[in-house]
Amino acid sequence: MGARAIINEVGPRDGLQSQSRILSVDERLQLIGALEAAGIRRIEVGSFASPKAVPAMAGTDRLLERLNGEGLTTYTSMVPNLKGYRLAREAGAASVTVIAYASETMAQRNVRMTLDETESTAGDILRLARDDGVEAIVIVAVAFGCPFEGAVDPDFVGNIAARYLEADVARLVLADTIGAADPAQVGRLAGELVESHGAVRLGCHFHDTRAMGLANVYAALQAGIRWFDSSIGGLGGCPFAPGASGNVATEDVVMMLHQMGFETGIDLPRLLAASDLATRLTGTAPGGRAREWLRKRLGASGRDPSAALEARA
Ligand code: ZN
Numbered sequence: 526m527g528a529r530a531i532i533n534e535v536g537p538r539d540g541l542q543s544q545s546r547i548l549s550v551d552e553r554l555q556l557i558g559a560l561e562a563a564g565i566r567r568i569e570v571g572s573f574a575s576p577k578a579v580p581a582m583a584g585t586d587r588l589l590e591r592l593n594g595e596g597l598t599t600y601t602s603m604v605p606n607l608k609g610y611r612l613a614r615e616a617g618a619a620s621v622t623v624i625a626y627a628s629e630t631m632a633q634r635n636v637r638m639t640l641d642e643t644e645s646t647a648g649d650i651l652r653l654a655r656d657d658g659v660e661a662i663v664i665v666a667v668a669f670g671c672p673f674e675g676a677v678d679p680d681f682v683g684n685i686a687a688r689y690l691e692a693d694v695a696r697l698v699l700a701d702t703i704g705a706a707d708p709a710q711v712g713r714l715a716g717e718l719v720e721s722h723g724a725v726r727l728g729c730h731f732h733d734t735r736a737m738g739l740a741n742v743y744a745a746l747q748a749g750i751r752w753f754d755s756s757i758g759g760l761g762g763c764p765f766a767p768g769a770s771g772n773v774a775t776e777d778v779v780m781m782l783h784q785m786g787f788e789t790g791i792d793l794p795r796l797l798a799a800s801d802l803a804t805r806l807t808g809t810a811p812g813g814r815a816r817e818w819l820r821k822r823l824g825a826s827g828r829d830p831s832a833a834l835e836a837r838a
Contacts (some may be wrong), residue, residue, distance in 0.1 A: 527786040531567060531752045532775060533698075533728065534560050536803060536810075538569040538603055539772055540760025542581045544807050550584045552806050554591060559802045560757060561598050563795035565775075569622060569754070570600045573609030586616040593617040601662055605636055610650045620660035623647045625689060627665055627682045630673035631702075635666070644688075651692050663689045664698040664730060664754075669714070670705030679714045683721070690722050697727055698754060701741065704734025704770060708744035715748035728752030731773045733759060738773030739781060739814075746785075753778055757796070758803035758810030774813030776800050794823050 537557055541548055548556070557570055570592060571585030585602055592600050593616075601620035604610040613621050625647055626632035629640045636643060647663065654661040668682045682699070689697050699714065711729070718727055729745040729752070731738045742753055756772030779791050797819055803810040813819075 527788045529751065530746070530782050530787040530789055531728075532565055532779060532789055532791060533567040533569060533601075533752060533754045534565045534757060534775055535569040535730070535754045535772060536560070536756035536758065536760045536775065538572050538582070539754070540756040540758075540803070540810070541807070542572060542574075542579050543761065544581055544809060546807055546809070547581045547583075548806055550588050550591075553584075553588055556757070556799070556802060556806060557588075557592065557600075559795075559799035561596070563793075563799050564789075564791040565796075566598050566790065568598060568600055570602055572603035572605070573612045574603065574605050586612055589613070589616040589618060593619075599660070601660070604650060606646055607649055607653075610653060614657060614659070618659060620662065620695075621650070621654060622662045622664055623650050623694075625663050625665045625685055627668045627677045627685060628671035628674045631667045631671050634673065644685075647689075648692065651689075651694060655693065660695045662696040662698060663694045664700050665689075666700050667702045668699040669701040669710055670703060672703050679710075679717070682714060683717060686718055687721070690726060695726065696752065697722075698730050698752070699728070700730035700754070701732055702730075704732030704738065706731065706741050707737055708740045711741045711744040712748055715745045715750050719749040724749035724751060728754065730754035732761060732770060733773045734770040739777055742773060742778055742781065746782075755779075758800040758807075758812050758816075760803055760807060760810045771811065774800070774811075774816075776819065777813035777815050780813075780815050780819065793819065797823060 572582040576583035601622045604613050604621045632640045632643045651661050729750050731741045755775040755778045757775045759771040759774035761771035776796050
């Protein structure tokens with residue numbers, strides 16, 4: 526048995542929120558169904574941001590109501606404020622994702638709050654979640670670089686992370702929201718956090734803007750991180766972060782993990798089908814960089830090509 530790594534699929538939220546074509550709740554459910562069929566057990570399914578601010582996420586309450594209690598998957602959704610948390614709870618959410626910021630300007634542009642205000646709001650949500658028995662994931666936006674402020678001080682990020690980890694969050698995810706990080710930077714920051722807090726509650730979230738997404742996943746893996754946010758077909762971008770492009774593609778991350786001997790519980794042929802569906806539904810999902818290679822190999826054997834490589838090694 527190989528070591529285990531966890532994929533937290535964020536395509537239905539991070540991926541879809543910036544698309545010009547808005548998917549219906551039924552289409553979103555179809556995509557989530559395909560991801561589950563591929564064996565993904567953690568999915569960020571939507572956001573309780575105001576539908577005026579993020580029209581593509583309208584109806585996340587109805588979506589969540591239809592998903593709840595269907596099986597083994599943990600569905601989380603983003604709650605940007607207390608109102609969002611209440612709406613998520615009313616829809617039966619068992620897990621929520623709370624945003625923290627590593628830059629003052631990003632906080633003000635994204636949610637029109639100061640950094641301190643975002644932290645106190647997050648603290649309120651985390652207390653409610655603990656009382657309600659709801660899992661809370663905290664994602665630290667622009668942890669490696671900010672579109673407005675540029676470089677972000679790693680000590681500053683380390684202190685933010687420490688405060689949330691002390692607040693007992695289930696998972697603390699460092700997000701490279703605009704895809705500005707490089708593997709050396711990731712290795713240093715992830716390494717320091719793993720050394721201080723252990724790896725069990727940490728995770729990383731990379732965008733592939735500068736084509737370093739997979740290299741950053743590798744650097745985080747080497748530092749001990751075993752939880753990765755990724756997006757099917759490389760869907761993504763952020764409406765509030767200029768220059769952000771898609772998340773690192775789930776199929777690329779999973780293929781690399783399998784070939785390196787990690788277990789994810791994910792079936793690559795089915796994941797490829799989910800990636801094709803994401804492209805069909807949005808018209809914009811580029812697909813992972815390995816898609817063509819995977820498709821050729823799958824056409825030949827119908828089996829997980831990276832598993833076949835592993836067996837041959
Ligand atoms: Zn993102």
